[in-house]
Amino acid sequence: xxxxxxxxxxxHAAGRLQICALLASVDEAExxxxxxxxxxSDSVMSKHLKQLEDAGxxxxxxxxxxxxxxxxxxxxxxxRKAFDAHVKELTRLANLTL
Amino acid sequence: MESDGLVMTNSDRDALDALRAGRMAAVAGxxxxxxxxxxxxxxxxxxxxxxxxxPLVMRMPLMGGLLxxxxxxxVKWTRITGVRITGFSPRRARWVAVGLGAVITPLVLFVLWIxxxxxxxxxxxxxxxxxxxxALTGSRLWRRVYRAEMEALL
Numbered sequence: 603x604x605x606x607x608x609x610x611x612x613x614h615a616a617g618r619l620q621i622c623a624l625l626a627s628v629d630e631a632e633x634x635x636x637x638x639x640x641x642x643s644d645s646v647m648s649k650h651l652k653q654l655e656d657a658g659x660x661x662x663x664x665x666x667x668x669x670x671x672x673x674x675x676x677x678x679x680x681x682r683k684a685f686d687a688h689v690k691e692l693t694r695l696a697n698l699t700l
Numbered sequence: 701m702e703s704d705g706l707v708m709t710n711s712d713r714d715a716l717d718a719l720r721a722g723r724m725a726a727v728a729g730x731x732x733x734x735x736x737x738x739x740x741x742x743x744x745x746x747x748x749x750x751x752x753x754x755p756l757v758m759r760m761p762l763m764g765g766l767l768x769x770x771x772x773x774x775v776k777w778t779r780i781t782g783v784r785i786t787g788f789s790p791r792r793a794r795w796v797a798v799g800l801g802a803v804i805t806p807l808v809l810f811v812l813w814i815x816x817x818x819x820x821x822x823x824x825x826x827x828x829x830x831x832x833x834x835a836l837t838g839s840r841l842w843r844r845v846y847r848a849e850m851e852a853l854l
Contacts, residue, residue: 616718623722627850628729628783635782639725667779689719695712
């Protein structure tokens with residue numbers, strides 16, 4: 603018996619899904635761009651990112667530019683795979699509903 | 701409401717909206733690479749073609765300088781926009797980048813060959829202008845294809 607497709611609970615929360623969608627569309631994005639894009643506070647964004655990082659879906663890189671530290675984020679191959687599967691399942695559900 | 705995998709719940713609908721919003725935020729970031737980036741990039745690519753006609757002793761330092769400038773422009777705009785794009789994803793936009801390389805590389809090699817053969821002096825500037833136009837068009841086209849591809853996924 604084939605297991606039914608599942609939505610990934612780590613990605614499914616709206617904020618984290620938005621982060622993954624943005625990161626899957628570029629090579630790397632800065633923390634502030636993600637925060638503004640998602641429209642949340644620094645602390646909420648940090649919590650989302652921590653969960654994604656713990657799941658191995660997001661890679662964090664710190665870079666110092668002109669004495670100011672900036673955080674850059676990218677989606678990992680595992681994150682991309684999970685995100686693609688999640689989007690596929692969401693699309694399937696949407697098509698079922700229509 | 702939790703998804704049961706059989707019907708679309710409100711949380712799934714929210715998720716779809718989040719997906720769209722995330723992709724649009726990416727498009728907004730990439731859109732910040734504007735005309736100024738395209739023009740500087742195209743001038744540097746055009747110059748990179750023209751210098752191939754020069755003797756080795758002049759060509760090498762100039763090429764090195766232009767490549768460093770190209771890298772610096774890329775880094776600068778990455779910092780300004782807050783998004784880094786190499787041009788090789790998503791899928792359709794990648795082909796624009798590949799096509800750009802497929803036109804620019806032969807132009808570089810052609811001018812290099814003209815330099816060795818001692819061909820007419822007007823060839824290098826003309827090839828440089830062609831390279832400039834191709835790079836400018838390619839850069840604009842890449843962004844247009846990227847936007848279209850992102851919107852098509854929504």
